[in-house]
Amino acid sequence: MEVSAEYGLLLASVLFILGMIGVLIRRNIIFMLVCVEIMLNAAGLAFIVAGSKWVQADGQVMFIFILTMAAAEVSVGLALILQIYHQLKTLDEDAASSMKG
Amino acid sequence: MNLLIIPALPLLGSFILIVVGSRLPKRMIPLVGAGSVGLSALATLILGYRFISASLTSLNVIAWQWMDINGLSPAIAFHLDALSLVFIFVITFVGFLIHVYSAEFMVHDEGYARFFAYLNLFVCSMLTLVLADNLVLMYLGWEGVGLCSYLLIGFWYTEEKNGYAARKAFIVTRVGDILMAFGLFLLFQTFHTLNIQEIAGQATQQWTVGSHTAFVISLLLLGGAVGKSAQLPLQTWLPDAMAGPSPVSALIHAATMVTAGVYLIARMHVVFEFAPEVLMIVGIIGAATLVMAGFAALTQYDLKRVLAYSTISQIGYMFLALGVSAWSAAIFHFMIHAFFKALLFLAAGAVIEALHHEHDMFKMGGLKNKLPVVYWTFLVGAGSLAAFPLITGGFYSKDQILWLSLASEHGNIWFFLMALLGALITSIYTFRMLFLTFFGKENTPVSHVPGSSMNIPLIVLAVLSTVGGFIELPHTFGHLTVFSDFLNPILPSVTVQEDLENFEWLIQLVAALVALSGVGLAYFFYIYKPELSDELKSSAADLHSFWLSGWGFDKLYDRLLVRPFVYLSNINKKDIVDKFYDGLVMIAEWVNRMLSYTQSGILRWYLMGIVIGGIVLMALALL
Numbered sequence: 001m002e003v004s005a006e007y008g009l010l011l012a013s014v015l016f017i018l019g020m021i022g023v024l025i026r027r028n029i030i031f032m033l034v035c036v037e038i039m040l041n042a043a044g045l046a047f048i049v050a051g052s053k054w055v056q057a058d059g060q061v062m063f064i065f066i067l068t069m070a071a072a073e074v075s076v077g078l079a080l081i082l083q084i085y086h087q088l089k090t091l092d093e094d095a096a097s098s099m100k101g
Numbered sequence: 102m103n104l105l106i107i108p109a110l111p112l113l114g115s116f117i118l119i120v121v122g123s124r125l126p127k128r129m130i131p132l133v134g135a136g137s138v139g140l141s142a143l144a145t146l147i148l149g150y151r152f153i154s155a156s157l158t159s160l161n162v163i164a165w166q167w168m169d170i171n172g173l174s175p176a177i178a179f180h181l182d183a184l185s186l187v188f189i190f191v192i193t194f195v196g197f198l199i200h201v202y203s204a205e206f207m208v209h210d211e212g213y214a215r216f217f218a219y220l221n222l223f224v225c226s227m228l229t230l231v232l233a234d235n236l237v238l239m240y241l242g243w244e245g246v247g248l249c250s251y252l253l254i255g256f257w258y259t260e261e262k263n264g265y266a267a268r269k270a271f272i273v274t275r276v277g278d279i280l281m282a283f284g285l286f287l288l289f290q291t292f293h294t295l296n297i298q299e300i301a302g303q304a305t306q307q308w309t310v311g312s313h314t315a316f317v318i319s320l321l322l323l324g325g326a327v328g329k330s331a332q333l334p335l336q337t338w339l340p341d342a343m344a345g346p347s348p349v350s351a352l353i354h355a356a357t358m359v360t361a362g363v364y365l366i367a368r369m370h371v372v373f374e375f376a377p378e379v380l381m382i383v384g385i386i387g388a389a390t391l392v393m394a395g396f397a398a399l400t401q402y403d404l405k406r407v408l409a410y411s412t413i414s415q416i417g418y419m420f421l422a423l424g425v426s427a428w429s430a431a432i433f434h435f436m437i438h439a440f441f442k443a444l445l446f447l448a449a450g451a452v453i454e455a456l457h458h459e460h461d462m463f464k465m466g467g468l469k470n471k472l473p474v475v476y477w478t479f480l481v482g483a484g485s486l487a488a489f490p491l492i493t494g495g496f497y498s499k500d501q502i503l504w505l506s507l508a509s510e511h512g513n514i515w516f517f518l519m520a521l522l523g524a525l526i527t528s529i530y531t532f533r534m535l536f537l538t539f540f541g542k543e544n545t546p547v548s549h550v551p552g553s554s555m556n557i558p559l560i561v562l563a564v565l566s567t568v569g570g571f572i573e574l575p576h577t578f579g580h581l582t583v584f585s586d587f588l589n590p591i592l593p594s595v596t597v598q599e600d601l602e603n604f605e606w607l608i609q610l611v612a613a614l615v616a617l618s619g620v621g622l623a624y625f626f627y628i629y630k631p632e633l634s635d636e637l638k639s640s641a642a643d644l645h646s647f648w649l650s651g652w653g654f655d656k657l658y659d660r661l662l663v664r665p666f667v668y669l670s671n672i673n674k675k676d677i678v679d680k681f682y683d684g685l686v687m688i689a690e691w692v693n694r695m696l697s698y699t700q701s702g703i704l705r706w707y708l709m710g711i712v713i714g715g716i717v718l719m720a721l722a723l724l
Contacts, residue, residue: 020712023705023708024705024708024709024712025705027705093703093704093705094703094705096702096704097701097702097703097704098702099700099702100700100701100702100703
């Protein structure tokens with residue numbers, strides 16, 4: 001079954017915007033991290049769609065890269081979240097604002 | 102024998118005293134201080150002997166090239182000729198005697214090493230001034246002596262008024278120095294050199310008498326000379342400069358530094374000769390100053406202030422002599438004056454120290470038998486200052502100026518009458534000072550009798566100020582012209598008006614009578630009938646206080662210059678120019694405040710910033 005590239009890209013942009021809105025409005029850091037993952041996967045989806053449209057393997061290669069990077073990012077991010085929770089006893093991101101100018 | 106060694110030795114002495122002076126044992130300090138100047142005097146003697154016996158006209162030593170910028174290439178180079186030989190002779194010998202005197206005079210002062218360090222630095226600067234072969238190096242010496250004068254007037258800096266006197270001397274002479282600097286700039290612009298010999302050579306080729314440039318340049322140089330030599334209208338600093346120790350007054354403010362103006366005019370006489378109007382002004386300044394300072398000296402109470410005004414007055418005589426082109430007469434009077442005025446200051450220092458730092462002459466008296474050496478030497482010095490006929494050096498030097506102020510082709514009867522009036526006043530105030538200090542009844546007990554280290558310089562100077570006069574005797578008797586012949590290659594002799602030639606003896610007779618009558622008047626008013634002088638004082642109290650304040654010049658300058666300046670600076674306390682820089686600071690602070698608001702520490706705001714930025718960029722790319 002063939003899905004047209006327009007629909008694929010539309011889905012990717014909707015996912016990306018949803019993720020972005022999630023990052024912007026959520027206060028819980030774990031949710032923010034999840035939304036960042038959604039944005040990354042939206043970008044990955046856009047690469048896959050583009051790769052299938054032009055019949056090139058590059059899109060899939062890029063997706064592998066994004067996947068790897070996302071895994072690394074999650075591990076670092078979770079470690080940071082653990083540290084923040086340890087320090088502040090809360091997952092509210094606004095509480096971590098002691099570095100204001 | 103190298104010429105360089107003469108200024109180098111005092112510089113070395115000063116350097117040693119500055120670096121290790123505080124750690125030297127006390128008896129080493131005068132050994133270094135006076136020793137360096139003594140060796141320098143010895144070198145002068147040897148060099149002078151060779152110079153005269155080989156009948157050289159000049160001797161040049163170039164130490165090194167100082168700088169070379171676009172044609173301005175002054176060297177550290179020294180030029181010895183008859184004129185500078187006379188000056189370095191006086192500077193090193195009188196300087197040495199004053200150093201020896203100071204070795205005892207200052208011995209209980211905690212700044213003993215500092216004193217000798219300054220004094221040595223002064224001698225070095227003064228030697229540089231008179232030996233310099235270009236005007237830039239001369240200016241270095243000129244400023245160097247000004248600096249040392251400042252440091253030594255304010256030597257006892259813990260008292261506020263001494264610091265004030267030091268600053269006053271520095272600032273007032275600065276006015277003259279700036280004029281002189283402008284003169285040097287103009288000279289360089291005209292001749293593209295500041296070498297004194299080259300200037301003299303080019304001036305004779307390029308200028309004609311009465312040339313406008315010559316007029317302006319000589320007037321500016323005269324400004325410098327007037328400031329340094331404390332002549333009208335910049336004389337106000339010298340009486341206050343007496344705040345320094347007495348040896349300083351003797352060396353700097355009587356014998357050497359204040360005559361730098363006389364040296365400058367004599368040295369640049371070729372330039373001045375192209376501007377006869379300026380020479381006329383020099384004569385008028387000299388004549389006016391000598392009378393003005395004489396009247397001021399008549400009324401002073403402070404022994405050293407009398408001598409200060411008398412120095413101003415005697416330098417007025419030198420200026421008068423320069424003004425009538427009697428160059429060698431001016432230099433002759435400089436030499437004799439250096440001897441007797443240094444003697445008088447040193448003797449006054451001894452008196453003041455003997456009386457617990459009492460400066461008021463009316464509280465002295467009766468010291469004739471208590472301090473016999475000081476009395477006799479002071480008497481010799483006073484006789485020389487008052488130009489006591491025939492037996493004193495001052496008579497021969499001053500008589501020459503009196504005669505030439507009338508008889509020189511540039512002289513006139515007014516100069517002569519002013520000089521004669523000055524001579525009368527001089528002998529009155531000199532013997533007033535002598536009678537008040539050494540005669541009458543004893544008002545303050547003597548606490549300290551000077552020792553040999555102070556007495557010997559006094560005696561040597563007394564001998565010099567008497568014998569020194571006999572090397573130049575007038576035409577009417579003796580007719581000995583050793584001094585003017587010696588200076589003749591540098592300073593041309595004066596042309597005497599022919600119709601006056603036969604009246605020289607008459608002038609001398611008048612001068613002698615005037616000097617003697619001055620002594621008589623002083624005797625009459627201060628010994629024979631002292632109550633008369635008090636009556637005179639109370640009957641003209643206004644005039645007395647006017648003269649006492651030095652003709653009100655301080656008050657005038659205070660009204661004219663100091664107060665407007667203070668008023669303006671009060672208005673402009675918050676500097677107008679600063680407004681611009683304050684504005685810059687305010688803008689920077691505002692921007693900083695705005696930027697620090699964005700640094701809220703809330704992550705979502707940052708993300709929002711990134712998103713908005715991204716949207717804007719994309720919108721721009723699409724448009």
